[in-house]
Amino acid sequence: MTENPHISVASGFYDALAKGDLDILRGLLTDDVVFHVPGRGPMARDYSGKEAVLGYLSHLAEATTSTLRLEPQDYLAGSDRVAVVLTIHGERDGRTLNDHGLQLFRLSDGKISERSSFPYDPYSVDEFFA
Template sequence: MGSTETLTVARRYVDAIAAKDFAALDGLFAEDIVWHQPGNNQLSGTHRGASAVKEVMGRTMAVSEGTFELAATGAPMVNGAMFALPVHFSAKRQGAALSMDGVDVLRVEDGRIAEVWLFSDVQEDEDAFWNGN
């Protein structure tokens, strides 16, 4: 896939995030997507397949009591079939709040997002939030 096609997918990803359009996001994911969630918390690990990614997203919303927010903080940076996106994410739950910068790195294949790596600014703080500490 060329950089132009990757940029098109990247822009669709950014637009779907901004609109909180989960159906559009789901449509961008390859059926065999691989999602690398960092850290040592209940969401961490490598999640394989669109249904597994939907499950981890559902748990994210459940733990955060529906407050999880993700926003791009800059333009996507494309390198061949991959793009990096600076992001800010936040969430609240009873007794705790999370507000953090990160970077999402995504690999595009056949016009769909095939693999995702997430990076968080202070992983220990993110782990504490998702683990209920």
């Protein structure tokens, strides 16, 4: 069975993120991409545009000295969306983050145009990055 093309894009996003490959990530995003990051912490806000999103992803890697891992468990695909159930692990300043949640991607013309994150415990994510 052939993998859904939307799942391939989302999977490619996580693979490139794990490798820290900004060139591949850049190619997976639309120019007007928006990432919605929930919570009340310093990282929580909407990131609009390719450069803002790449800056956010780079900041995540820097803040965790590249220990942050988003590990997909399941993918659910629709006509223009992919929901990803994932676990989240990271270390920062002697603290550890272990959470799970969901990320919802919207795709346009084979690229990511929007991502919304829904961590199980957004307050623990806020505290981790504070």
